[in-house]
Every structure is written in C-alpha cells, then in structure tokens.
Amino acid sequence: MxxxxxxxxxxxxxxxxxxxxxxxxxxxxxxxxxxxxxxxxxxxxxxxxxxxxxxxxxxxxxxxxxxxxxxxxxxxxxxxxxxxxxxxxxxxxxxxxxxxxxxxxxxxxxxxxxxxxxxxxxxxxxxxxxxxxxxxxxxxxxxxxxxxxxxxxxxxxxxxxxxxxxxxxxxxxxxxxxxxxxxxxxxxxxxxxxxxxxxxxxxxxxxxxxxxxxxxxxxxxxxxxxxxxxxxxxxxxxxxxxxxxxxxxNIERLAEDHTNAKILARGLAEIRGIGIEVEHVETNIVFFDVAGLGITAQEAVARLLARGIRMGATGRTRIRAVTHLDVSQHDVERAVEVAQEVLGKAKAGTPGAE
Ligand SMILES: Cc1ncc(COP(=O)(O)O)c(C=O)c1O
CATH class of the missing domain: 3.40.640.10 (Type I PLP-dependent aspartate aminotransferase-like (Major domain))
Structure with missing residues (x-):
C-alpha cells in the first residue's frame, strides 16, 4: 500500500x-x-x-x-x-x-x-x-x-x-x-x-x-x-x-515548509516541458504548468495520484502543490522522483509536444 x-x-x-x-x-x-x-x-x-x-x-x-x-x-x-x-x-x-x-x-x-x-x-x-x-x-x-x-x-x-x-x-x-x-x-x-x-x-x-x-x-x-x-x-x-x-x-518550523517547497520546485524544473519559475517560490506554495508536456493538469494530477502523490489542478494546465508540516523533506524528494517518472514520460510520443 x-x-x-x-x-x-x-x-x-x-x-x-x-x-x-x-x-x-x-x-x-x-x-x-x-x-x-x-x-x-x-x-x-x-x-x-x-x-x-x-x-x-x-x-x-x-x-x-x-x-x-x-x-x-x-x-x-x-x-x-x-x-x-x-x-x-x-x-x-x-x-x-x-x-x-x-x-x-x-x-x-x-x-x-x-x-x-x-x-x-x-x-x-x-x-x-x-x-x-x-x-x-x-x-x-x-x-x-x-x-x-x-x-x-x-x-x-x-x-x-x-x-x-x-x-x-x-x-x-x-x-x-x-x-x-x-x-x-x-x-x-x-x-x-x-x-x-x-x-x-x-x-x-x-x-x-x-x-x-x-x-x-x-x-x-x-x-x-x-x-x-x-x-x-x-x-x-x-x-x-x-x-x-x-x-x-508551529510558527518557526514554517521555514522547513519553505525549504521543502524550493526543493520541490527545483526538482520539477528539471523535468523537460514543465513550466515553473523557481525564483518565485517564496513560501510553501508551488505552481507549475504542464502545457509543455502535452497533457492537461487533470491528467498530470491523476498520474501523480495513482502513484501516491496528491497535487491540485487549478487551471487547464496549471497545478498547485503546497508543503506543510505533514510532509517531510523525504516526502518531497519522493514526490520529485515520482513526478520525474510519471511526468518526465508524458511528452514521449505526444504529437506536437516538442
Ligand atoms: C488566502 C485564503 N484565505 C482564506 C481561506 C479560507 O480558509 P477556510 O477554507 O479554512 O475557511 C483560504 C483557504 O484556503 C485561503 O487560502
């Protein structure tokens, strides 16, 4: 499980x-x-x-x-x-x-x-x-x-x-x-x-x-x-x-959430086709765009969820991920790994996605 x-x-x-x-x-x-x-x-x-x-x-x-x-x-x-x-x-x-x-x-x-x-x-x-x-x-x-x-x-x-x-x-x-x-x-x-x-x-x-x-x-x-x-x-x-x-x-520890959000953003930025402005990740919220992968946000979040990672589709191709005290740095690194696996492949074979 x-x-x-x-x-x-x-x-x-x-x-x-x-x-x-x-x-x-x-x-x-x-x-x-x-x-x-x-x-x-x-x-x-x-x-x-x-x-x-x-x-x-x-x-x-x-x-x-x-x-x-x-x-x-x-x-x-x-x-x-x-x-x-x-x-x-x-x-x-x-x-x-x-x-x-x-x-x-x-x-x-x-x-x-x-x-x-x-x-x-x-x-x-x-x-x-x-x-x-x-x-x-x-x-x-x-x-x-x-x-x-x-x-x-x-x-x-x-x-x-x-x-x-x-x-x-x-x-x-x-x-x-x-x-x-x-x-x-x-x-x-x-x-x-x-x-x-x-x-x-x-x-x-x-x-x-x-x-x-x-x-x-x-x-x-x-x-x-x-x-x-x-x-x-x-x-x-x-x-x-x-x-x-x-x-x-629970106040000072919010700094950990901010660090984790940056780790997540940097990891996502390594996936070809994902649009993300890492420098704009200032706190615990990360937005990224999957238009360059040739899939919708709904499709991307469904693929992630099937592998145990929940993120939210907030637009046709826009996704929001939020860090908090119930996700550790290890969890975030795992999320990056899974995203690289399931979204890194999204582009392969997608016509017109290059
Ligand atoms: C900026 C902001 N204000 C207010 C709220 C409302 O909070 P609640 O859903 O707990 O009423 C939210 C909830 O996400 C929020 O993000």
Whole structure:
C-alpha cells in the first residue's frame, strides 16, 4: 500500500499527538458568554501578535473574511481587491450574498497590486457610482503563488486607502508564512490595516479555527455578525487550545515548509516541458504548468495520484502543490522522483509536444 503524500493543500495537516494532548486538557467554558478561558487566551495572544486591540475566534478563515467585509461595508458598496483573492474566487459569492457588495478587482503581479491601482479603481464621489469602502490584500497571496507582499507595499496600499477614507482588511490566512519568509514581524505587516484574518488550519496545523482581529469597536460589531452567521460556539476551548499550541510550536518550523517547497520546485524544473519559475517560490506554495508536456493538469494530477502523490489542478494546465508540516523533506524528494517518472514520460510520443 502506498501512503499518500498530500501536497494538495496545507489544510491537509492533522493535529499532532502533542496538539491533541493539549486540546484534551484545555479548560473550557461558554464561549458565547465569553467565559471560555482557552478561547479568551487565544484571542488575547492573537490580538497581541497582530498588534490589534482585540481578536475574535471563529470556525474558519472564510467566516473571518466574510465577517470583516460585512463589518466594514454597507450594501451597495465596492471593495477593491486582487482578482485571484480568496474572497473573490473561493468564498461562494459571500460578499454579494452576505454583504451585498460589489467586488472591484484589480489585476496584480502574482497577487500583489500597487497603490496606483487602488487609486485608479476608487470611484469618484458621484451618485451614479457605487461607494468604494474597503481595500483588501491577501498575505501571502495564495493563487499568486504564495507571494509575500513586501512591507513597504503593504504600507503604501494602506496609506493610500486611508488618504481616501477607505477601510482596509488583510486576509492573512498565511500571514505567518510571510512573517517567517520575510522576517518582518506580524504586527509590522498588519500596521495600517483595520482588520486581519489569521487562519489556524493551514501551515499552523490546527484541525479548525481562525481569528479576525481589529480595534475594540470593530470586534464588538464583528461579534454580532459572528452570532448572525452562526459562528458563535459553546465549549470551544477544546478546539481553540489547538491554536494556543500552534502559536508555541508551529510558527518557526514554517521555514522547513519553505525549504521543502524550493526543493520541490527545483526538482520539477528539471523535468523537460514543465513550466515553473523557481525564483518565485517564496513560501510553501508551488505552481507549475504542464502545457509543455502535452497533457492537461487533470491528467498530470491523476498520474501523480495513482502513484501516491496528491497535487491540485487549478487551471487547464496549471497545478498547485503546497508543503506543510505533514510532509517531510523525504516526502518531497519522493514526490520529485515520482513526478520525474510519471511526468518526465508524458511528452514521449505526444504529437506536437516538442
Ligand atoms: C488566502 C485564503 N484565505 C482564506 C481561506 C479560507 O480558509 P477556510 O477554507 O479554512 O475557511 C483560504 C483557504 O484556503 C485561503 O487560502
């Protein structure tokens, strides 16, 4: 039996024995009444980590983002964000359904956009136009390739938004990957952003949970929407404890995931016909293109899966592989070996593929 090496997403992580033990021992209370000591401790720690007054524990990063959009906007407003942003592409139309907002997407470079693009997209104050209310950035930019927004760019975008009276949100689902990759502390990266989502279930290795952070007034309002969206829980400390454990044990080690992603990218780059920009692999996400192999991404991922390697097809010929704490360097080297075997041959005999 082949054991699956799951590079499909960093959400594939399972709670470790240490994390499970810590969860089992967690003190709990009624979270809706704000009486759960583990939830309260996690919220305080994350607020401090992100340099914000308060944080709110939630079931998922999707809910954190959607609550942020809802809290910042009114129905009919416009939100500026990058076209590949999770909020725009993978939250089931939540901004339209839950907040009634329009998404004014800009095309960035690998998920990162400029203050000029923000300025150009802001609607003039005219009754014909939707009112631009919010600018949202994604750190790291997932579909951009795990790109790290440079600190100066984050600041410049936030400053521009502020100058125009706009609110700002950071979908920092993978913010800690950006922190480890760049060395810039989380509270520096989030400065100037009115709200920040932090996900616990990706590289941080928790089974559930995310937080949204902001000032006290924002969190007070966000808490209403947490109830409204059905996100208020009861003895949630048992799951929030995983977050406390992750903050102590799973941040620095993200560097290993980044090293493994580079090993994977370099290995894939050796396969003739694979299109990959190794220098753009900045964190734990690797994108590559199989057009040059004369097969579709679906075909490539099926061949890999048949040999125990899971990756995700994200376009006709585009594939995403993500490293995380449940894949070792050895696993990644194995993935490269298998890819060289099953994709290295893809081109042979494929008409017009040379
Ligand atoms: C950038 C980003 N934001 C938000 C989310 C939402 O996380 P969840 O699926 O846990 O709600 C994801 C999930 O992949 C993501 O990649």
């Amino acid at each position: 082949t054991t699956l090496i799951d590079l499909g997403s960093d959400t594939a992580t399972r709670p470790s024995a240490g994390m499970r033990g810590f969860m089992a021992e967690a003190p709990v209370g009624d979270e809706q009444r704000q009486e759960d000591p583990s939830v309260n401790a996690l919220q305080d720690r994350v607020a401090a980590l992100l340099g914000k007054e308060a944080a709110l524990y939630l079931p998922s990063a999707t809910m954190a983002n959607e609550i942020a959009v809802k809290t910042h906007t009114q129905s009919g407003d416009a939100v500026i964000l990058e076209e590949s942003a999770h909020i725009a592409t993978a939250e089931a139309g939540g901004p339209a359904l839950l907040s009634g907002v329009m998404l004014h997407a800009v095309k960035g470079t690998r998920g990162v956009f400029t203050p000029d693009q923000v300025e150009a997209r802001i609607q003039a104050d005219n009754p014909h136009y939707p009112r631009t209310r919010l600018v949202s950035v994604e750190q790291t930019a997932n579909l951009g390739g795990g790109t790290v927004w440079p600190l100066e760019r984050l600041r410049a975008v936030a400053d521009t938004a502020r100058r125009h009276g706009l609110r700002t949100h950071m979908d920092g689902a993978r913010l800690m990957n950006a922190v480890v990759a760049s060395g810039a502390p989380a509270h520096e990266q989030t400065r100037g952003y009115d709200s920040v989502t932090l996900c616990l279930t990706k590289g941080l290795g928790c089974p559930v949970g995310a937080l949204v952070a902001g000032d006290r007034a924002f969190i007070k309002e966000a808490r209403r929407y947490k109830h409204l969206f059905g996100g208020a829980m009861r003895q949630a400390g048992i799951i929030a404890a995983a977050g406390l454990y992750a903050l102590d044990h």
